[in-house]
Amino acid sequence: xxxxxxxxxxxxxxxxxxxxxxxxxxxxxxxxxxxxxxxxxxxxxxxxxxxxxxxxxxxxxxxxxxxxxxxxxxxxxxxxxxxxxxxxxxxxxxxxxxxxxxxxxxxxxxxxxxxxxxxxxxxxxxxxxxxxxxxxxxxxxxxxxxxxxxxxxxxxxxxxxxxxxxxxxxxxxxxxxxxxxxxxxxxxxxxxxxxxxxxxxxxxxxxxxxxxxxxxxxx
Amino acid sequence: xxxxxxxxxxxxxxxxxxxxxxxxxxxxxxxxxxxxxxxxxxxxxxxxxxxxxxxxxxxxxxxxxxxxxxxxxxxxxxxxxxxxxxxxxxxxxxxxxxxxxxxxxxxxxxxxxxxxxxxxxxxxxxxxxxxxxxxxxxxxxxxxxxxxxxxxxxxxxxxxxxxxxxxxxxxxxxxxxxxxxxxxxxxxxxxxxxxxxxxxxxxxxxxxxxxxxxxxxxx
Numbered sequence: 001x002x003x004x005x006x007x008x009x010x011x012x013x014x015x016x017x018x019x020x021x022x023x024x025x026x027x028x029x030x031x032x033x034x035x036x037x038x039x040x041x042x043x044x045x046x047x048x049x050x051x052x053x054x055x056x057x058x059x060x061x062x063x064x065x066x067x068x069x070x071x072x073x074x075x076x077x078x079x080x081x082x083x084x085x086x087x088x089x090x091x092x093x094x095x096x097x098x099x100x101x102x103x104x105x106x107x108x109x110x111x112x113x114x115x116x117x118x119x120x121x122x123x124x125x126x127x128x129x130x131x132x133x134x135x136x137x138x139x140x141x142x143x144x145x146x147x148x149x150x151x152x153x154x155x156x157x158x159x160x161x162x163x164x165x166x167x168x169x170x171x172x173x174x175x176x177x178x179x180x181x182x183x184x185x186x187x188x189x190x191x192x193x194x195x196x197x198x199x200x201x202x203x204x205x206x207x208x209x210x211x212x213x214x215x216x217x218x219x
Numbered sequence: 220x221x222x223x224x225x226x227x228x229x230x231x232x233x234x235x236x237x238x239x240x241x242x243x244x245x246x247x248x249x250x251x252x253x254x255x256x257x258x259x260x261x262x263x264x265x266x267x268x269x270x271x272x273x274x275x276x277x278x279x280x281x282x283x284x285x286x287x288x289x290x291x292x293x294x295x296x297x298x299x300x301x302x303x304x305x306x307x308x309x310x311x312x313x314x315x316x317x318x319x320x321x322x323x324x325x326x327x328x329x330x331x332x333x334x335x336x337x338x339x340x341x342x343x344x345x346x347x348x349x350x351x352x353x354x355x356x357x358x359x360x361x362x363x364x365x366x367x368x369x370x371x372x373x374x375x376x377x378x379x380x381x382x383x384x385x386x387x388x389x390x391x392x393x394x395x396x397x398x399x400x401x402x403x404x405x406x407x408x409x410x411x412x413x414x415x416x417x418x419x420x421x422x423x424x425x426x427x428x429x430x431x432x433x434x435x436x437x438x
Contacts, residue, residue: 006225038258039341039370040362067342069369090372092311092342120369121342122258123286123311142361142384143259150288150339151258153309165361168390 014128017096021103021131028108031214032116034130036154037138039120042164044072045197046138047115050207051081057211058112063102065094065119072117082106093125094118113214122151134159134213141169145179148186155186160193162206167196233347236315240322240350247327250433251335253349255373256357258339261383263291264416265357266334269426270300276430277331282321284313284338291336301325312344313337332433341370353378353432360388364398367405374405379412381425386415 025032037043044064051060062083064072073085084105086098099116106114116132118125122139137158139147142165148155155161161183169176180192193209195202244251256262263283270279281302283291292304303324305317318335325333335351337344341358356377358366361384367374374380380402388395399411412428414421 003225003229006222010222038339038362039366040257040359066369068371069365071365071369090342092340119342120257121311121340123309123338123340124343140259140361142359142387143257146288146290147258150285150290152287165391168361168387171387171390172384 018129034132148182237348253351
């Protein structure tokens with residue numbers, strides 16, 4: 001079997017399991033978000049800021065994906081939010097099979113919102129559907145405003161872009177406006193939130209978006 | 220053929236071509252460095268700062284790897300340094316075969332130092348030897364000081380760690396000292412440079428390290 005044939009077979013299997021997951025989450029009235037971003041883009045911090053606010057509106061669960069360590073799981077679990085860590089031990093992305101294997105750790109019927117924080121990588125996770133309702137790309141302004149053009153697949157596949165660390169804009173050679181314009185040039189339908197965990201900018205708006213998304217599903 | 224067998228076959232082929240590249244570069248007295256880091260860690264900026272200084276000591280060439288665009292190549296070529304862009308069109312790492320294919324674009328016998336800037340990714344490029352003499356990991360302080368623990372394979376495989384954007388330390392919840400300590404806990408032999416392209420911190424020392432490395436090879 002060639003490399004391309006094998007990749008296609010793997011993706012097909014991934015897609016099939018992802019559809020099963022979507023059906024299971026749907027049947028429990030659960031809304032699911034897949035977070036993708038580079039290492040250190042601020043994915044976990046974004047969850048630390050939004051999940052406590054969101055917990056007042058509905059019941060949240062989090063799946064943390066990392067190559068190594070359970071640090072991120074501990075940060076979220078400290079907020080009294082049900083959290084499961086997947087350590088991929090080298091693998092560069094989460095797969096739907098990994099998600100399927102950890103779902104029994106949650107009481108799905110008790111949850112409204114499930115967030116999956118993918119492995120820190122702006123390339124490989126893009127090809128793997130995890131059964132999510134929406135996909136969110138996290139990019140910090142410190143990464144540079146041309147990132148949407150250099151990693152277009154991530155932005156094409158996303159429903160939401162969250163620009164993080166906006167408070168650092170004055171100290172770096174990058175413009176939030178340019179970053180957003182570049183993202184919209186790749187995907188004009190992408191919904192954008194500009195945030196700063198430090199100043200709180202955008203956190204309420206993003207939490208409101210999450211809350212509306214799962215409320216719409218439950219109704 | 221299973222996924223594991225195929226991966227092992229691909230890596231074996233990659234290794235064999237990498238050895239050929241190493242022999243060819245060696246026979247031309249050329250020293251080669253493979254730069255690995257996350258998207259936006261500051262790899263290209265580091266080259267913009269060091270290559271002009273290094274060009275006074277020897278003749279440099281650069282291979283730029285990106286999923287998409289030739290922006291980085293243009294930035295380096297603007298400094299009058301021979302540069303070739305590899306666009307991987309989706310692939311998450313450079314391979315030795317890609318390097319082999321672009322080497323004829325350089326007059327190897329006229330160069331002393333070849334830098335390969337890998338695709339922005341802290342995971343996948345680690346497994347692919349490109350025929351380099353040394354491997355350098357670039358991590359910005361804005362990515363967080365726990366990164367060596369979360370992506371250990373990159374740090375285990377590296378000879379040099381360059382911490383970038385050190386000028387931003389006061390504005391983020393991360394410590395350069397802790398980042399370095401974490402890296403040394405993974406790989407106690409790693410050589411560390413703490414740099415800031417903005418203030419110039421560490422740029423002379425890193426340039427001196429490159430210069431000594433290729434001078435030692437030529438002698």
